[in-house]
Amino acid sequence: MEQLISDESFMREALKEAQKAFDADEVPVGAIVVCKNQIIARAHNLTERLNDVTAHAEMQAITAAANYLSGKYLNECTMYITLEPCVMCAGAIAWAQLGKLVYGAPDTKRGFNLLNEKRILHPKTEVSSGVLAVECGDLIKTFFQKKR
Amino acid sequence: MEQLISDESFMREALKEAQKAFDADEVPVGAIVVCKNQIIARAHNLTERLNDVTAHAEMQAITAAANYLSGKYLNECTMYITLEPCVMCAGAIAWAQLGKLVYGAPDTKRGFNLLNEKRILHPKTEVSSGVLAVECGDLIKTFFQKKR
Numbered sequence: 001m002e003q004l005i006s007d008e009s010f011m012r013e014a015l016k017e018a019q020k021a022f023d024a025d026e027v028p029v030g031a032i033v034v035c036k037n038q039i040i041a042r043a044h045n046l047t048e049r050l051n052d053v054t055a056h057a058e059m060q061a062i063t064a065a066a067n068y069l070s071g072k073y074l075n076e077c078t079m080y081i082t083l084e085p086c087v088m089c090a091g092a093i094a095w096a097q098l099g100k101l102v103y104g105a106p107d108t109k110r111g112f113n114l115l116n117e118k119r120i121l122h123p124k125t126e127v128s129s130g131v132l133a134v135e136c137g138d139l140i141k142t143f144f145q146k147k148r
Numbered sequence: 149m150e151q152l153i154s155d156e157s158f159m160r161e162a163l164k165e166a167q168k169a170f171d172a173d174e175v176p177v178g179a180i181v182v183c184k185n186q187i188i189a190r191a192h193n194l195t196e197r198l199n200d201v202t203a204h205a206e207m208q209a210i211t212a213a214a215n216y217l218s219g220k221y222l223n224e225c226t227m228y229i230t231l232e233p234c235v236m237c238a239g240a241i242a243w244a245q246l247g248k249l250v251y252g253a254p255d256t257k258r259g260f261n262l263l264n265e266k267r268i269l270h271p272k273t274e275v276s277s278g279v280l281a282v283e284c285g286d287l288i289k290t291f292f293q294k295k296r
Contacts, residue, residue, distance in 0.1 A: 051220050052211050053243035054202075063200050072199050087268055088239025095201035095236060115263060120235055 005037055007080070007102050011132045014080040014104070017044040017057065018139055024049065028139045031057035031081045033065035033074065040077070041065040057081065058089035062096050074098045075124070082136035084111035084129065090120045100126040104136030153185055155228070155250050159280045162228040162252070165192040165205065166287055172197065176287045179205035179229045181213035181222065188225070189213040205229065206237035210244050222246045223272070230284035232259035232277065238268045248274040252284030 010032060017030025021044035033041040043060035047053055058081055065079075066072045078100040085093060085103065090112035093101060101121070106113070106129065112120050121127065158180060165178025169192035181189040191208035195201055206229055213227075214220045226248040233241060233251065238260035241249060249269070254261070254277065260268055269275065 047220065051218065052214050053220050054207050054210055054240050059202050062202055066200050070199065072195065072201050086239060086243075088236050088243060091234060091236025091239055092202050095234075115267070119263070 007128065007131045010034055010039070010078070010080045011082070011102065011104055011136070013039060013042070014082050015132065015135060015139070017042055018082045018136065021045045021057070022139060022143055028143050029057045029081065029083045031061040031079060033061050033077050033079050035065070035069070035074075035077045040068045054088070056086065056089050058085050059092055062092055066096070072096065078102060080131070082132075083107050083140065084113060086110045087112050087115065087120070093125065094120055094122045097122045098125050100128070102128045102131055104129075104131055105133045105140065106130075106137075155276065155279045158182055158187070158226070158228045159230070159250065159252055159284070161187060161190070162230050163280065163283060163287070165190055166230040166284065169193045169205070170287060170291055176291050177205045177229065177231045179209040179227060181209050181225050181227050183213070183217070183222075183225045188216045202236070204234065204237050206233050207240055210240055214244070220244065226250060228279070230280075231255050231288065232261060234258045235260050235263065235268070241273065242268055242270045245270045246273050248276070250276045250279055252277075252279055253281045253288065254278075254285075 014030045014032045018028040022028035026045045030044045041061045041064035043057045045057045046055040074096040082104045084107040162178040162180045166176040170176035174193045177193045189209045189212035191205045193205045194203040222244040230252045232255040
């Protein structure tokens with residue numbers, strides 16, 4: 001997949017979304033969807049505000065990107081997420097047949113990789129991790145430290 | 149969990165939802181959420197109409213039930229689904245901490261049980277399967293036969 005703009009600069013946009021979640025007292029996770037080097041969707045976690053466990057950043061980003069493209073498959077898109085997706089979001093990413101998934105920090109409690117099941121994602125989805133992992137992870141750590 | 153009305157009669161309500169999906173040319177899966185023997189949410193698969201892979205019956209039912217209850221946890225609810233949930237929906241059901249899950253037909257291609265990972269669902273979620281399995285499964289078989 002062609003990638004003129006760096007993964008880091010796109011991840012910084014996802015981090016801006018995560019910061020919006022942080023400022024709204026939501027678990028700070030942000031996601032963006034990129035198609036042909038253009039951002040076509042931005043989202044951050046809204047589970048508290050919407051009172052809805054399904055309102056993760058990734059779920060909203062998938063819905064918004066599909067809406068933008070008028071098509072439900074995202075095989076020509078890259079999604080940047082500040083945190084490793086959970087099982088629900090990985091399942092949604094699989095249905096969307098996402099072209100490439102790039103995430104920042106690992107989620108050692110709820111991340112889909114805990115299942116050790118490569119079958120969750122679509123076989124054609126490329127995966128890259130660790131992009132701005134420290135910044136992405138620090139935002140979450142700070143959030144939970146503040147909560148204690 | 150108290151259950152005055154039978155699982156079968158609630159599953160018939162979920163089947164009515166699945167039939168609505170069938171009639172709209174959607175993969176026919178229906179779900180209802182029951183709390184204190186009352187149906188508080190009804191939904192059917194809308195992935196085609198909404199152009200959105202996340203619009204499974206279960207996802208919509210979780211959102212609707214949480215909205216009805218003004219709380220995002222469904223630990224006092226039972227969800228009836230005509231088909232075994234996929235990984236995405238099982239992940240959402242886990243986040244919702246659903247009290248009890250009752251499903252009809254098994255999904256041998258996409259069902260969450262294929263992963264052989266009991267960790268997907270919340271440890272407190274009871275699971276019951278096979279309720280009206282033949283009717284639930286036949287509706288899906290008929291749908292895909294019609295498509296060929």
